[in-house]
Amino acid sequence: MAAVGVLGLVVALLAVLTAIAYLRLRDLRESESAAAEAVAAARAYAPDMLSYDYRTIDADLARARGYATGNLAAHYGELARVLVPTVKRQQTVQQAAVAAAAVESATPGRVQVLLFMNMGTTKLLPGEKQPQKQVVQNRARFVLIKGQDHWLVSELSTLIGNAPAG
Numbered sequence: 194m195a196a197v198g199v200l201g202l203v204v205a206l207l208a209v210l211t212a213i214a215y216l217r218l219r220d221l222r223e224s225e226s227a228a229a230e231a232v233a234a235a236r237a238y239a240p241d242m243l244s245y246d247y248r249t250i251d252a253d254l255a256r257a258r259g260y261a262t263g264n265l266a267a268h269y270g271e272l273a274r275v276l277v278p279t280v281k282r283q284q285t286v287q288q289a290a291v292a293a294a295a296v297e298s299a300t301p302g303r304v305q306v307l308l309f310m311n312m313g314t315t316k317l318l319p320g321e322k323q324p325q326k327q328v329v330q331n332r333a334r335f336v337l338i339k340g341q342d343h344w345l346v347s348e349l350s351t352l353i354g355n356a357p358a359g
Contacts, residue, residue, distance in 0.1 A: 223301040231304035231337040234344040236291050239308050239333060242349065243289035247280045262338065262345040284324065285316040292330075301339070308333045 238260040245253040251273065258269035279285070290311045297305040310331040315324045336348035 220301065224299045227301045227339065228296040228299035228304050231299070231344050232294050232296060232306055234337060235306040235308060235335045235346075236294050238346060239291050239310065239335070240289050242346065243310065243312070243333065243351075244287055245276075245280065246286045247284045250277050250280050260346050261349075262340065263347050265347055265349055283316040283318065285314065287315075288313045289331075297334070303339070304337050304344075306335045306337065308335065 241253075242257040242260055245257075254269050254273050254276075258266050261269055290313075291308055292311055293309040295307050297307050299305070310333055311328060312331050313326070313328045315326045317324045332352040334348070334350045334352075335346050337344040338347045
């Protein structure tokens, strides 16, 4: 009788462990799928969120705000008040291009992506007659969260590099 009881306990334990393994595997697959979707979204959004032209700065910031959510969306509204006058005065054009992207962490609803960017900037500095051009390599970290049917950027931070690209 004791052997049957122990065997029943072992079977029950194996059933619980199998269920846990199945749930963890399902979460892992969902996280992998989320990571792939979020990296594609980050690669697509980054040039729009980090590029602007003094001639279209208001529309550029509005477009960028469309990819953002929460505090980051509000930040783009604040950025317009601070950035627009300087960008227009210096006739600044900034173009961001994604060179590479990697997932730092992923769950089915939240993915953190590290982007390696080449940033080209042209601006007319005070006292200069010709615009100054500069290309730098940057890194940007996007935290994306799953919206109703697409990914949105909830956090964005940049780490500016000093080495010229190319």
